[in-house]
Amino acid sequence: MTNVTSLLVNGAAHACDAAADRTLLSVLRDDLALTGTKYGCGEGQCGACTVLLDGVPVRSCMTAVGTVGPQKITTIEGLEHDGRLHPLQESLIEAGTFQCAYCASGMIMSGVALLAKNPRPTDEEIVRFMDGNVCRCGVYPRILAAIKRAAKAMNGGTA
Numbered sequence: 001m002t003n004v005t006s007l008l009v010n011g012a013a014h015a016c017d018a019a020a021d022r023t024l025l026s027v028l029r030d031d032l033a034l035t036g037t038k039y040g041c042g043e044g045q046c047g048a049c050t051v052l053l054d055g056v057p058v059r060s061c062m063t064a065v066g067t068v069g070p071q072k073i074t075t076i077e078g079l080e081h082d083g084r085l086h087p088l089q090e091s092l093i094e095a096g097t098f099q100c101a102y103c104a105s106g107m108i109m110s111g112v113a114l115l116a117k118n119p120r121p122t123d124e125e126i127v128r129f130m131d132g133n134v135c136r137c138g139v140y141p142r143i144l145a146a147i148k149r150a151a152k153a154m155n156g157g158t159a
Helices: 026-033 087-094 103-118 122-132 140-155
Strands: 004-008 012-018 050-055 056-059 072-074
Touching: 004 026, 012 026, 050 103, 072 122, 087 103, 087 140, 103 122, 103 140, 122 140
Parallel strands: 004 072
Antiparallel strands: 004 012, 050 056, 050 072
16 A cells, blocks of 8 residues: 655645555644644544545544545644634634533534535534534533624624
């Protein structure tokens, strides 16, 4: 099996030398030192390891790096631009959403994908899209409110 020698992460090409069957999560964390993406359950069930591949949320703990190819990978580190956080990150911080914050990067990445796909989601659409991202602290109402607040901010203050 051929090794993966380059990945497009957060808008930049990154050299690597990773066996194709390694998980994307392990390559991001161990080889590229992008540790914002967390290892949670290791079975793709909790969402802590969520990253975006060409804008689509995937569980990096279950994604073989050899299947990524030329797709654009976005991690939590790639959301900040010119010193500004993504509006969803700002909203989640303002809402005091996370207690332990272990789920934070996965929640944020899934939420960013949702808002890119649906800029004005209903409560039901948010809940359905975010299903599979587990928060052990149980602050789901705050997460829901923060996503709605970010959607409003991203739409010029209108819901």
